[in-house]
Amino acid sequence: MTETTIDRAATPRAADSTGMAYLATLPRRVVTIYTPLAVFMVVLLFPFYWMAVTTFKPNDELYNFKANNPFWIRSPTLANVEKLLFNTNYPEWLLNTMTVAIVATCLAIFASVLAAYAIQRLRFKGAQTIGLMIFLAYLVPPSILFIPLATMVYGMGLYDSNWALILTYPTFLIPFCTWLMMGYFKSIPYELEECALIDGATRLQILWRITLPLAVPGLISAGIFAFTLSWNEFIYALAFISSSENKTVPVGVLTQLVEGDVYHWGALMAGALFGSLPVAILYSFFVEYYVSSLTGAVKE
Amino acid sequence: MTTAAINRTGSLVRKPLVEFLDNRNVLSVLCMIPAAALLLTFLTYPLGLGVWLGFTDTKIGRAGLFIGLENYVSLFDDGVFWLVVFNTLLYTTVATVLKFGLGLYLALLLNNHLPFKAILRAIILLPWIVPTVLSAIAFWWIYDAQFSILSYMLEKMGLIDQYIDFLGKPNNARASLIAANVWRGIPFVAICLLAGLQTISPSLYEAAALDGATSWQRFRHVTVPMLMPILSIVLTFSVLFTFTDFQLIYAITRGGPVNSTHLMATLAFQRAIPGGQLGEGAAIATAMIPFLVAATLSSYFGLQRRKWQQGERDD
Numbered sequence: 001m002t003e004t005t006i007d008r009a010a011t012p013r014a015a016d017s018t019g020m021a022y023l024a025t026l027p028r029r030v031v032t033i034y035t036p037l038a039v040f041m042v043v044l045l046f047p048f049y050w051m052a053v054t055t056f057k058p059n060d061e062l063y064n065f066k067a068n069n070p071f072w073i074r075s076p077t078l079a080n081v082e083k084l085l086f087n088t089n090y091p092e093w094l095l096n097t098m099t100v101a102i103v104a105t106c107l108a109i110f111a112s113v114l115a116a117y118a119i120q121r122l123r124f125k126g127a128q129t130i131g132l133m134i135f136l137a138y139l140v141p142p143s144i145l146f147i148p149l150a151t152m153v154y155g156m157g158l159y160d161s162n163w164a165l166i167l168t169y170p171t172f173l174i175p176f177c178t179w180l181m182m183g184y185f186k187s188i189p190y191e192l193e194e195c196a197l198i199d200g201a202t203r204l205q206i207l208w209r210i211t212l213p214l215a216v217p218g219l220i221s222a223g224i225f226a227f228t229l230s231w232n233e234f235i236y237a238l239a240f241i242s243s244s245e246n247k248t249v250p251v252g253v254l255t256q257l258v259e260g261d262v263y264h265w266g267a268l269m270a271g272a273l274f275g276s277l278p279v280a281i282l283y284s285f286f287v288e289y290y291v292s293s294l295t296g297a298v299k300e
Numbered sequence: 301m302t303t304a305a306i307n308r309t310g311s312l313v314r315k316p317l318v319e320f321l322d323n324r325n326v327l328s329v330l331c332m333i334p335a336a337a338l339l340l341t342f343l344t345y346p347l348g349l350g351v352w353l354g355f356t357d358t359k360i361g362r363a364g365l366f367i368g369l370e371n372y373v374s375l376f377d378d379g380v381f382w383l384v385v386f387n388t389l390l391y392t393t394v395a396t397v398l399k400f401g402l403g404l405y406l407a408l409l410l411n412n413h414l415p416f417k418a419i420l421r422a423i424i425l426l427p428w429i430v431p432t433v434l435s436a437i438a439f440w441w442i443y444d445a446q447f448s449i450l451s452y453m454l455e456k457m458g459l460i461d462q463y464i465d466f467l468g469k470p471n472n473a474r475a476s477l478i479a480a481n482v483w484r485g486i487p488f489v490a491i492c493l494l495a496g497l498q499t500i501s502p503s504l505y506e507a508a509a510l511d512g513a514t515s516w517q518r519f520r521h522v523t524v525p526m527l528m529p530i531l532s533i534v535l536t537f538s539v540l541f542t543f544t545d546f547q548l549i550y551a552i553t554r555g556g557p558v559n560s561t562h563l564m565a566t567l568a569f570q571r572a573i574p575g576g577q578l579g580e581g582a583a584i585a586t587a588m589i590p591f592l593v594a595a596t597l598s599s600y601f602g603l604q605r606r607k608w609q610q611g612e613r614d615d
Contacts, residue, residue, distance in 0.1 A: 037406075141541065149342065232433075
């Protein structure tokens with residue numbers, strides 16, 4: 001693959017405007033395309049709708065389907081949101097998740113850019129093998145690492161602190177980001193770097209002044225992807241953190257909002273909604289980058 | 301003389317240290333240090349440590365002694381473990397088949413000429429970017445025994461007489477979890493396959509149509525072979541992450557009712573962290589590795605095939 005990831009996502013769109021689409025008539029398209037697509041959309045989005053509806057419903061409506069139409073809210077209330085924001089540690093969870101996700105992402109991007117540059121551009125002896133090993137590292141799932149990591153984290157005295165997560169999250173971020181950045185660096189012409197070399201730039205100067213500015217879309221893709229992955233991470237945060245105020249949003253919502261057998265569905269849904277919103281908003285700003293990193297990593 | 305000449309112009313004076321750092325091999329090593337240090341410490345070492353812990357009787361707060369294969373022998377005689385292996389294989393197989401069937405269908409739909417395509421694509425990825433645990437909580441509520449909206453809808457349509465106990469009966473619970481997993485997995489499969497579909501040149505379809513191929517033949521003999529390389533990679537990732545799934549199960553059923561939805565990852569967690577038997581948990585986690593290796597190898601051969609198909613040399 002010589003094109004860039006962005007190119008790959010963008011070029012085919014020009015091509016699909018041709019083809020044989022004109023052969024299908026409108027009624028036919030409604031039956032074979034639009035209806036199934038609408039069904040998919042409804043099914044994929046319904047849980048979010050239900051989350052939002054439940055969040056703003058008062059309890060008497062929530063548990064009485066006979067007297068109320070369950071799909072609509074008659075008298076919206078902010079009681080559940082208020083409970084979430086002021087009666088739980090939700091703000092602290094949010095702050096923890098932000099801190100961990102941002103620091104882990106920066107750490108991972110820093111390490112990945114250097115590693116990808118070395119593998120792709122400096123082409124040291126064994127670079128190909130290292131590249132393959134990094135790809136293999138991406139295939140090691142957290143589910144088989146969390147037990148030994150828990151003992152390590154405990155031994156290092158990091159148990160129940162943000163550092164436990166900041167240091168362990170890069171294990172699944174670095175392989176992905178490195179792989180993505182390697183694809184980007186590959187797409188940048190060698191000639192630019194050769195020019196800079198002739199002009200007397202050092203290799204680090206080339207990386208900083210020539211290659212990186214050209215790879216900004218790749219950096220954004222990798223950053224967004226790494227951020228959402230860190231935000232969504234669950235098993236490490238569950239295993240390494242014990243006190244409520246140090247938890248991340250996913251773990252906090254699941255473990256702290258359920259009291260015994262009493263499920264406060266309103267508050268739980270509020271937690272789910274407000275835990276999803278930050279990442280959904282961020283995603284909505286960078287959809288194209290996100291899609292290109294997702295598909296680029298798979299196609300590489 | 302040339303260096304002196306350059307020196308006189310003043311533009312290219314380099315200190316020996318800079319020269320040393322600019323050496324390709326020195327710089328390579330320096331550049332690899334951060335990534336290598338993090339990955340070796342927090343990935344390679346724990347991977348080995350996990351295998352080692354599987355051979356010990358480590359408990360929380362107490363270092364373990366080497367006990368050989370004892371953990372594995374006791375797991376071999378443990379009915380729950382075999383039930384969990386069965387659950388995991390069932391969950392992975394059914395969820396993967398459904399995800400790929402529906403995901404490929406959605407990708408084919410999206411590959412048509414559609415208005416607002418970019419927005420559609422963005423909306424479709426939502427289930428995948430929202431934290432799994434949080435959407436799992438929404439499913440938990442949707443599957444509630446008393447106030448399930450699904451049961452309500454089915455009852456209104458006259459399809460059922462009484463509310464379905466989604467999470468209370470073993471097979472219902474399994475089906476519910478698979479449905480939630482498929483819901484979350486479809487967008488990933490669909491968007492990746494869509495990217496693959498968009499690289500197929502329309503002229504291939506036109507040529508096939510001119511030769512008299514029906515739409516099924518065009519799908520079978522043009523789309524499928526062209527999509528195969530990316531399909532095999534996405535499949536590997538999907539199988540890998542479904543097999544080691546933890547979040548959905550932990551959030552919705554925690555393995556219940558009576559272990560019928562436990563997967564290997566959740567059982568390992570339950571025995572190791574709340575149960576305190578780190579050694580046994582590590583043994584269960586290690587038992588997943590053979591399956592992961594099989595999945596990885598298929599990915600490797602998928603990559604090989606891709607290069608061959610594109611006429612690139614294997615580098």
